[in-house]
Structure formats: structure tokens, C-alpha cells
Amino acid sequence: MVFNSLTFVVFFACVLVLHNLPLSWTTKKINLLIASYLFYSAWNPPFVILLWVSTVVDWYAAQGLVKARRESARHAWMLLSVVANLGLLGYFKYGQFLVDNFGALMGTLGIAWQPAHYDIVLPVGISFYTFATMSYTLDVYLRRAQPANNLLDYALFVTFFPHLVAGPIMRPTELVPQFEQPRKASADQLRFGLALMTLGLFNKIVIADSFLSRVAERVYDGDKIPGMLDAWAATLAFSGQIFCDFAGYSTTAIGAALCLGFAMPDNFRFPYAAIGFSDFWRRWHITLSSWLRDYLYIPLGGNRHGERRTYAALMATMLLGGLWHGASWTFVVWGGLHGLYLAVERLVRTRFAAYRPGPAMLVALGLLTFALVNITWVFFRARTFDKAWSVLRGMLGTNTASRPILPMFGLLTVAVIVGGMVLTHWYMRGRTLESVVARAHPAAVCAVWALLAFAIVIAQGSGAAFIYFQF
Amino acid sequence: MSLDSRTQIDGADRYARQTAADRPGVAQPVPVRPLPAQPWNRILPFAIVLFALLLAAWEWHWRAFGATPGIRNTDGLWAIQRRRIDHGEGNATVLTGASRVYFDVQLPVWEKLAGTRPIQLAYEGTTPLVYLDDLAADANFTGRVLIGVAPDVFFTGFAYRGTAAKYTHKESPSQRIGQWLSMRFIEPYFAFYDPDYALETVLARQAWPQRPGRPDRLDVRKLAQTAADRDTHLWGKVDTDPAYRALARSIWHQEFQPSEDDPPPEKLKQMIADEIARAAKDVAALRARGVQVLFVRPPSDGEYLEFENKLFPRAQTWDALLAATGAPGIHFQDYPELNQNWNLPEWSHLAQADAECYTAALYTIIERDFWPKHDPRQTKR
Numbered sequence: 148m149v150f151n152s153l154t155f156v157v158f159f160a161c162v163l164v165l166h167n168l169p170l171s172w173t174t175k176k177i178n179l180l181i182a183s184y185l186f187y188s189a190w191n192p193p194f195v196i197l198l199w200v201s202t203v204v205d206w207y208a209a210q211g212l213v214k215a216r217r218e219s220a221r222h223a224w225m226l227l228s229v230v231a232n233l234g235l236l237g238y239f240k241y242g243q244f245l246v247d248n249f250g251a252l253m254g255t256l257g258i259a260w261q262p263a264h265y266d267i268v269l270p271v272g273i274s275f276y277t278f279a280t281m282s283y284t285l286d287v288y289l290r291r292a293q294p295a296n297n298l299l300d301y302a303l304f305v306t307f308f309p310h311l312v313a314g315p316i317m318r319p320t321e322l323v324p325q326f327e328q329p330r331k332a333s334a335d336q337l338r339f340g341l342a343l344m345t346l347g348l349f350n351k352i353v354i355a356d357s358f359l360s361r362v363a364e365r366v367y368d369g370d371k372i373p374g375m376l377d378a379w380a381a382t383l384a385f386s387g388q389i390f391c392d393f394a395g396y397s398t399t400a401i402g403a404a405l406c407l408g409f410a411m412p413d414n415f416r417f418p419y420a421a422i423g424f425s426d427f428w429r430r431w432h433i434t435l436s437s438w439l440r441d442y443l444y445i446p447l448g449g450n451r452h453g454e455r456r457t458y459a460a461l462m463a464t465m466l467l468g469g470l471w472h473g474a475s476w477t478f479v480v481w482g483g484l485h486g487l488y489l490a491v492e493r494l495v496r497t498r499f500a501a502y503r504p505g506p507a508m509l510v511a512l513g514l515l516t517f518a519l520v521n522i523t524w525v526f527f528r529a530r531t532f533d534k535a536w537s538v539l540r541g542m543l544g545t546n547t548a549s550r551p552i553l554p555m556f557g558l559l560t561v562a563v564i565v566g567g568m569v570l571t572h573w574y575m576r577g578r579t580l581e582s583v584v585a586r587a588h589p590a591a592v593c594a595v596w597a598l599l600a601f602a603i604v605i606a607q608g609s610g611a612a613f614i615y616f617q618f
Numbered sequence: 619m620s621l622d623s624r625t626q627i628d629g630a631d632r633y634a635r636q637t638a639a640d641r642p643g644v645a646q647p648v649p650v651r652p653l654p655a656q657p658w659n660r661i662l663p664f665a666i667v668l669f670a671l672l673l674a675a676w677e678w679h680w681r682a683f684g685a686t687p688g689i690r691n692t693d694g695l696w697a698i699q700r701r702r703i704d705h706g707e708g709n710a711t712v713l714t715g716a717s718r719v720y721f722d723v724q725l726p727v728w729e730k731l732a733g734t735r736p737i738q739l740a741y742e743g744t745t746p747l748v749y750l751d752d753l754a755a756d757a758n759f760t761g762r763v764l765i766g767v768a769p770d771v772f773f774t775g776f777a778y779r780g781t782a783a784k785y786t787h788k789e790s791p792s793q794r795i796g797q798w799l800s801m802r803f804i805e806p807y808f809a810f811y812d813p814d815y816a817l818e819t820v821l822a823r824q825a826w827p828q829r830p831g832r833p834d835r836l837d838v839r840k841l842a843q844t845a846a847d848r849d850t851h852l853w854g855k856v857d858t859d860p861a862y863r864a865l866a867r868s869i870w871h872q873e874f875q876p877s878e879d880d881p882p883p884e885k886l887k888q889m890i891a892d893e894i895a896r897a898a899k900d901v902a903a904l905r906a907r908g909v910q911v912l913f914v915r916p917p918s919d920g921e922y923l924e925f926e927n928k929l930f931p932r933a934q935t936w937d938a939l940l941a942a943t944g945a946p947g948i949h950f951q952d953y954p955e956l957n958q959n960w961n962l963p964e965w966s967h968l969a970q971a972d973a974e975c976y977t978a979a980l981y982t983i984i985e986r987d988f989w990p991k992h993d994p995r996q997t998k999r
Contacts, residue, residue: 148790148792148796149792152792152793152796153795153796153799153800153803153804154792154793154795154796154799155792157795157799188791189790189791189792189795190790190791190792191790192791286645291644291645292645318638318645318646320645320646320647320648321646321647321648321649322648324648325648334658334659335653335658335659336653338658338659338661338662339653339654339658341662353817357816357817357818358818361818401651405651410648410649410650410651411649411651412637412638412646412649413635413637413649416633416634416635416637428639429633429637429639429640430639433637433638433639434638436639437637437638437639437641437642437646438638440642440643441638441642441643445642445643550831550832550878551829551830551831551832552832553829553832554822554826554829554832554834555826555827555828555829555834556821556822556824556826558829559826577633577634578634579634579635579652581651581652581653581654582634582654584654584656585654585655585656587656589656589657589660589661592656592661593660593661593664593665593668594665594668596661596662596665596669597664597665597666597668597669597672598672600665600669601669601672601673601676602817604673605673605676605810605815605816605817606816606817606818607811607812607813607815607816607817
């Protein structure tokens with residue numbers, strides 16, 4: 148189920164009540180586990196089996212890793228986990244993509260071969276929970292973590308509903324220890340957790356779905372050729388939409404966990420105030436970028452084997468990171484562009500190591516970063532390369548046959564919301580939400596909370612799925 | 619934050635709170651979530667009271683406008699009716715079409731005359747062919763289907779709400795529960811809970827400056843009131859409030875003006891031919907299974923009728939459709955009892971009282987000329 152649904156409101160109320168009943172800690176954990184399976188099966192019940200497969204394989208792989216005496220046996224257990232998880236991911240997410248591309252390759256070689264259409268349904272959140280379970284086995288393999296004490300704690304780590312389908316991607320060392328001791332939110336934690344959920348849902352329902360998605364759709368899903376203003380407005384709208392959609396989900400998830408007494412890590416740190424791309428990736432989807440860094444970039448050699456190998460590892464990580472988002476070459480290009488940006492930034496920083504930019508230059512570099520990030524969003528949002536080129540040409544002002552697409556209200560919406568968002572990110576770039584809330588007058592906190600909740604209700608969201616569910 | 623230090627750009631210390639991004643290649647610790655020091659025990663109740671006051675004011679505003687609580691016309695609501703076919707009512711009478719069948723055919727009147735309540739699957743602004751494709755592919759459906767023909771929708775294949783069949787087949791348990799909850803605990807009580815009063819919709823239709831080169835067009839406003847089984851009628855305000863009626867007419871009027879987006883005549887001709895061919899294919903599939911098909915052209919009036927006659931002349935559309943499909947049809951202009959001096963406040967839909975009379979007249983013709991109440995073909999199934 149999605150957070151922005153009536154079903155979730157009822158579900159979460161039931162979970163909160165159950166979690167606060169005078170029951171044993173083990174019973175409460177079983178309740179949370181059952182609730183999490185219900186949460187997942189509310190989309191498509193049979194896919195719970197995949198979740199069980201991923202859970203059981205990594206549980207036994209980690210047990211095997213601990214018991215293994217030879218290094219080759221440890222390798223084998225680790226490989227079992229990786230192959231099983233990537234196999235699931237490969238079949239359900241990339242099966243059709245691979246078959247289609249094989250067909251296209253055969254076609255270019257002059258061999259007529261019609262790829263079959265398998266109509267494979269993508270299980271929601273499979274990319275997230277397979278990465279979470281893999282991190283469990285890999286951390287044990289890398290001797291960074293001990294296996295969980297019991298299957299219940301481990302299964303709850305994989306399945307805990309706030310992070311299950313769209314992250315933050317949890318590491319075992321972040322969550323498993325929290326299940327070892329009884330946890331219950333204090334009254335203030337519960338209240339602040341509810342406030343975080345309100346903020347997250349406001350981002351999703353009001354900003355992303357109600358205001359920004361329609362602007363992006365008019366240009367990206369229409370058949371008209373956009374001019375410069377429309378192309379930029381739609382792309383900026385999407386950049387705001389995807390942030391509010393995904394950061395909204397993460398904030399809601401963190402708030403939901405907090406209401407139950409659990410702590411989840413930040414997944415975003417005001418990324419549109421990033422100066423440079425290494426900064427951007429330490430602010431955007433942090434749990435994925437750090438996962439890719441720890442389990443892909445570093446094992447590929449990281450920066451330990453010379454410049455060439457570093458650039459190769461960087462590019463491979465970002466290309467695969469792009470592919471993680473979706474089985475399409477447009478996502479690969481998105482990842483490739485980020486890899487290229489990171490490589491160029493690394494080169495520039497090496498060449499101009501002594502350069503100290505002043506405040507104005509830092510702002511300029513921040514705006515340049517934001518503009519270049521927007522270029523990458525074109526490939527992320529466009530469903531085809533034809534559409535991506537059309538929008539890019541529009542952004543460069545070379546679409547001569549364009550006609551105005553967006554109404555004035557759409558342009559104003561983007562200017563106010565995305566402009567306000569960027570300014571907010573700059574104000575917040577060295578702060579935390581909690582520190583700002585702590586300094587605010589209680590009446591202001593009260594008024595903002597009520598207004599956010601009011602806006603959520605009158606926006607009348609459609610219960611649209613979060614963008615990242617498809618990944 | 620100061621922006622003049624290189625260390626603040628490069629070092630992890632520039633971040634107010636450390637995350638996994640700042641701890642490469644190590645086991646990540648249990649996160650710590652600080653709680654802002656605030657009197658939360660007082661903030662929450664005051665926030666709830668303020669929220670309730672704001673919501674009450676919003677509800678009052680829309681009730682003062684004339685809105686009353688009603689059931690939202692969603693794909694989830696459509697799915698409930700569509701599932702009846704798969705759950706024991708495969709031989710039922712199904713109504714398809716665009717808004718004219720949806721608003722004009724009154725289910726209680728039909729039920730009173732026929733003895734059974736038809737399944738209402740018409741959807742506003744949407745060609746029935748989207749849903750006829752779905753019915754044609756469903757072996758469970760062996761009943762009768764009435765297909766409404768609104769020329770500008772039917773013969774262009776326009777599908778404003780064309781996702782309901784796909785939604786029905788993919789609807790998740792969560793969505794079904796959400797629909798159930800909403801229909802019972804939200805929709806019957808709140809007048810503001812209508813897409814026409816959603817925040818973005820309300821803001822978007824304010825008088826913003828017009829963008830040069832892009833004339834603003836008003837979106838269609840709320841026109842109907844729906845019940846839980848999709849029994850729907852024209853909203854009373856359209857009939858009784860002259861300003862709102864004029865607004866509704868002015869919105870249709872936009873459609874009658876030439877636009878750069880209009881298909882050229884040759885393309886329109888091809889679109890009409892394509893839609894007729896598509897209908898013929900569906901009708902053939904349905905009739906092969908013994909389904910009885912009947913086309914119905916509900917009444918329209920005023921500028922709307924003039925527009926339809928100009929762009930979709932009867933000979934090239936309605937007559938061609940019946941010839942291509944071999945199916946019977948009822949055109950309102952062919953039956954005096956359907957071509958009365960109806961009250962169509964915005965030229966396209968009947969006011970509720972007239973919709974009831976129209977339904978009775980239509981059903982009487984249908985039973986008399988096409989679908990006898992005790993049809994051996996129906997009872998055999």
C-alpha cells in the first residue's frame with residue numbers, strides 16, 4: 148500500500164495500537180513482521196513469496212559464511228546471495244529488457260529474430276529489498292557485521308514496512324540492533340513522528356502530485372515540440388517533483404518508524420544546494436549512493452589503483468546505478484552523465500587544487516550544478532530518446548517549430564515552487580530540519596503543521612504511486 | 619552557513635548531521651534522530667484544532683457554493699460495477715457510452731420498468747469503444763450492451779477517462795480497501811471532496827494573465843452528481859443557476875471554435891473510419907457470443923447539436939456505423955418520444971427531471987422494438 152492512501156491511515160493506526168499494547172517484545176516484533184507482510188501483499192499478494200525467498204537465502208548464506216572455515220566456502224556463500232538476489236532482480240526487472248536488446252542486436256547483425264513478450268510484472272520495491280538483504284550478507288562477508296541473533300530480527304530488518312519498498316535502504320547494522328531491545332516511542336517522539344509524516348505527505352501529495360507532475364506531463368507526455376521556456380519549465384518541474392516525491396517518501400518513512408520508536412537514517416540533505424556532483428551524491432538518495440560506493444565502487448578498486456582505474460570504477464558504478472533505476476537505456480545515459488560529471492569534477496579539482504572560490508563563485512557553482520543536474524533529469528523523465536532530444540533541443544533554444552505549451556499558471560507554479568525549493572535548500576544546506584524546528588516559535592510550528600495537513604486534505608490526492616516504487 | 623572555506627566544501631564536516639555518505643566502507647551505526655525541543659504536548663492539540671477550523675471553513679465555502687456530498691466518480695467506483703459481470707451477472711444489461719448515457723439514463727427508472735438494474739459503465743468524455751474492447755474480450759459477458767454515441771467523442775476515439783478497464787484488472791487489494799473506506803467514511807459526508815474543488819484545480823482556474831500565443835481554455839466544471847452504483851444525473855446547479863449554466867455553455871463553446879489542434883478534414887475522415895471499423899470488430903466479437911448490441915444516440919441541442927451536425931454529419935457517422943456493424947440503433951431524431959422539447963441546460967445533457975422521462979421513453983422503445991423483456995435468447999443463457 149502507499150503511504151498516501153486511506154488504507155495506510157487505517158493500517159498505521161492499527162499498527163500503532165498493537166505496538167503500544169502491553170505485549171511481550173517478541174509478540175510486538177511478530178506483529179510488526181505480519182503487518183509488514185500485509186503492507187507488501189496489499190499490492191500483489193503472490194509477490195510476498197519473492198520477499199521470503201530473498202529473506203531465507205540471505206539468512207542461510209550469512210549462517211554459512213559464519214560457519215565456513217575455508218575462504219573458498221565463504222566466497223561461495225557470498226556468491227550464492229549475490230546470484231540469488233541479482234537473479235531475482237534480473238528476471239523480474241531486466242528480463243524483457245535483455246531479450247529486447249538481444250533481438251535488436253540480432254537485427255543489426257541481419258538475423259531476423261522476434262523477441263518474445265513475457266509480460267513480466269515488476270514486483271514493487273524489489274530493487275530496494277534485494278539491496279538491503281545483499282548488504283546483510285556482504286557485511287557479514289566483509290566482516291563488518293555479525294549475523295542477526297535470530298531469524299525474526301533478521302526477517303523484520305528486511306521487511307520492516309517503513310523502508311521496505313522505497314528505502315531508505317537500511318544496512319543490517321543500522322536496524323537489526325534496534326530489534327534486540329524493546330522499543331516504544333515516547334509521547335514526543337510519536338508527535339514529532341506524526342509531524343514528519345505530515346511534512347512528507349505534503350511534499351508528495353501537494354507539491355509533487357498536485358502542482359508539479361502536471362506541468363512535467365504536459366511537455367514530456369505530449370506530442371508538441373517544446374520551446375526553451377516550456378522545456379526548462381517542465382524539466383525544472385520534474386526536478387522538483389522527483390525530489391518532493393522521493394524525499395517525501397523518505398520523510399514519511401522516517402516519521403512512521405519514529406512513531407514506533409525506531410530510528411532511520413537521512414536519505415536526503417537538501418541536494419539542490421549541492422556545489423559539485425560529489426556533494427550532490429552525498430545529499431541525494433544517500434542510502435543508495437553509499438550502498439553503491441561500499442559494495443560496488445570500493446570493490447571495483449575505488450581510488451586505490453591509480454587515476455585510470457578510479458575513473459573506470461566511477462563510470463561503471465554510475466552506469467550500473469543508472470540501470471538500477473530502470474530497465475531502459477535512458478536511465479543508463481542518466482547514470483553515465485552523472486559519472487561523466489563526477490569524473491570531470493575530479494579532474495578539475497586535481498588541476499586546480501589550490502583554487503579557493505569566493506562566496507559569489509560558490510553560488511555560481513551551485514547554480515551550475517543544479518542546471519547540469521536538470522540536464523540529466525531529461526533522460527530520467529523522457530520515455531524515449533526522441534522525446535529526450537526534443538526537450539534538450541528546446542532547452543537549448545533550437546526547436547524552431549515550437550509553440551507555447553504551458554499556461555501561465557503552470558509557469559508561475561514552477562517559478563514559485565521550484566524557486567522556493569532551491570532557496571530553501573540553500574538556507575538549509577548546513578542545517579537540519581530538527582535544528583530549525585527547535586528554534587521556531589511553538590505557535591509557528593503549530594500553524595505550519597495545521598496548514599500542511601489542511602493542504603494535504605484539500606489537495607485531494609489521487610493516491611498516485613511514488614515514482615521510486617517502479618525501481 | 620559560511621561559503622568562504624574550501625574545507626567546508628570538501629570535508630564531511632560541512633554536513634550538519636553525518637550519514638552513511640560520510641562513512642565509506644565501514645559498518646554503519648544505528649542512526650540517531652534528535653527530537654527538537656518544543657512543547658509538542660501543546661502543539662499537537664492546537665494544530666488539530668486549527669486544522670479542523672480550516673477544514674470546516676473550506677467545507678462551509680463549498681456548501682455555500684451549492685455543493686453537496688456525493689460519491690466520487692473514480693476508476694475504483696467503475697471497477698465495482700465492472701466486477702459484477704465476472705461475479706454472477708454476466709448476462710446483465712450493460713450501459714456504455716460517454717456522459718450522455720451516464721447522465722441521461724436514470725437507473726431507478728430503468729429498473730422500475732425492466733425489473734433489473736443495468737450495470738452503468740459509461741464514462742464521461744470517453745469513447746465507449748475503450749470499454750467495449752474490454753467487454754468483447756471477456757467471455758463471462760453474454761448479456762446485452764447499450765452503446766451510447768456522442769459523435770465528437772465516439773468518432774474521434776477521445777478517451778478522457780480511458781484507464782478504468784486496465785485499472786480494474788490490476789486493482790490492488792489496497793486500492794479496493796481504499797475505495798471501500800472512502801465511499802463509506804469520507805465521500806458521503808464532505809461536499810468539498812470533489813475533483814472540481816481540489817486545491818490545484820481551484821487555483822488553476824483563477825484569472826491569471828494569459829500567456830502570449832497560448833489562449834487559455836477553461837476546463838470542464840462539475841456537471842453531475844453520482845451515487846454509489848454510478849447512477850448519475852446532471853447537477854441541479856447547472857439547471858437552476860443561470861451564471862453556472864452560462865459558464866458550462868461557454869466551456870462547450872470553446873470546443874466549437876476552430877483550433878490549431880483540430881485534425882485536418884482528411885485526418886478526421888480517417889479517424890471516423892477507424893473508429894467505425896473498431897466498433898465493427900468489437901460488435902462482431904460480442905454478437906458471435908450471443909451478446910445483443912444496441913447503439914443509442916442521446917439528444918443534444920443548441921450550439922452543440924449544430925457543431926455535431928457540421929463536423930460529424932449523420933450520414934457519414936451514425937448511418938455508416940450502423941451499416942458497418944449491422945447492429946440496430948436508436949437515434950433520438952427518429953423517435954418523436956425521444957425528440958421532445960427537452961431541457962438540456964448546457965445543450966449536451968438532460969436536466970434530472972427530463973432524464974427520468976427520457977429514460978422511460980427510451981426503455982419503452984427498447985423493450986418494444988429491440989429487447990423484449992422475456993427474450994428466449996436471454997433466458998436460454
